Amino acid sequence: MMSKIVRTITNILYSSILIFGFYIIMHGHLTPGGGFQGGAVVASGIALVLIAYGYDTVKSWMKKSNLSVLESIGALGFIGIAFLGIGTTFFYNFLANSGGLFGDPTVIGINPGNLDTSGVLPLMNWAVGLKVLAGLGSVVLLMAYGIRKGDEE
Amino acid sequence: MRKYVLLAALLIVSGFMLLSAVDMHPFGSPDREDMDKYFINNAQEEVSANNVVTSIVFDYRGFDTLGEATVLFTAVVGVSLIFRRLIK
Numbered sequence: 249m250m251s252k253i254v255r256t257i258t259n260i261l262y263s264s265i266l267i268f269g270f271y272i273i274m275h276g277h278l279t280p281g282g283g284f285q286g287g288a289v290v291a292s293g294i295a296l297v298l299i300a301y302g303y304d305t306v307k308s309w310m311k312k313s314n315l316s317v318l319e320s321i322g323a324l325g326f327i328g329i330a331f332l333g334i335g336t337t338f339f340y341n342f343l344a345n346s347g348g349l350f351g352d353p354t355v356i357g358i359n360p361g362n363l364d365t366s367g368v369l370p371l372m373n374w375a376v377g378l379k380v381l382a383g384l385g386s387v388v389l390l391m392a393y394g395i396r397k398g399d400e401e
Numbered sequence: 402m403r404k405y406v407l408l409a410a411l412l413i414v415s416g417f418m419l420l421s422a423v424d425m426h427p428f429g430s431p432d433r434e435d436m437d438k439y440f441i442n443n444a445q446e447e448v449s450a451n452n453v454v455t456s457i458v459f460d461y462r463g464f465d466t467l468g469e470a471t472v473l474f475t476a477v478v479g480v481s482l483i484f485r486r487l488i489k
Contacts, residue, residue, distance in 0.1 A: 277450040282458065284469070319477065326470060330463060339463030344449045354449040366450030372459045372466075379470060383477040390484040 249302040258300035265293035273377035276370065278361035283373040287380025294385040303392045315386040322379030329368050329375065343367035 249255075272279075273286030298306050333340030344367030345353050354365045363370075426432060440453055440461070448456035458466055 277452050277455050279452065280454070282452075282455050319474070323470060323474060326467070330467065339460065339467075341448055341460050344447070352449070354445055354451060356445050359451065361451045366448055366456065369448065369450050369455055369459050372463075373455070376466070376470060380473060383473050387477055387480045390480050394484045 249305065250300050254300045258296055262293055262297055265296065266290060269293060269381070270377075273373055274370070275361075275363070276373035276377075277366040278363065283376030284380050286373075287377045288384060290377075290381040291384030291388060294381075295388045298388060298392050303389075303396045306389075306392075310385070310389065312386050312389055315382040315389070319379050319382035319386065322375045322377070322382060325375035326372060326379065329371050333368070341367040341369070343371075344369075 269286045269289035269292075271286070272281035272289055273283055276282035276286065294310070297309075330339045333342040336342070343349060343351055344365075345351060346367070350364055350367055350370055352362055352364045354362060431437060440457060444453045444456045444461075445451065448460045450456040450460075
């Protein structure tokens, strides 16, 4: 556990980092970024909390098995969405321009962007984002545990 | 002797690097631009995404992204295997 200054700044910054990461994941089809980048931002927030509060405190907030479940959901969702378009091809974008979920046609040319476009891309961004944030988060947790265990021995 | 061999290797490698730097294609004008033109002209209409890079990564080249996700999964599995003994 680090000093009170670090913990206070972490308390202020943590929610902003999480919201920024989820914003990047959610707007992956409109603005620069996407699932991988947003997941890495969220995982960096997890690493910040882990450094500020130490493994022993964080252990009761985040469990590694929960993160593994989240990662499996992300991976299976990604492959499942890819398989849903197998009527045409693997990874076929069957929702684009269909008028349904995320199915609005986009304006050709430079435009501010509409969140309700681009078919399966937002769903895949969410799947990959979940996978990356859970994967990197569990890696950071495991390494923190390893460091603590190494200090003891 | 060893010093001279290393010096010769350094000179040869740096010569190749300089040669390729001088001979490099000008930035922003690719040799073959068929794919670039296709993506820039058609990605917004076909995938209906504003971000052409994301439409390439998740739609045109989705299989490559599946491989990337598998690489990440393998990395996480490897870290879990290394630290498994500590957690037990």
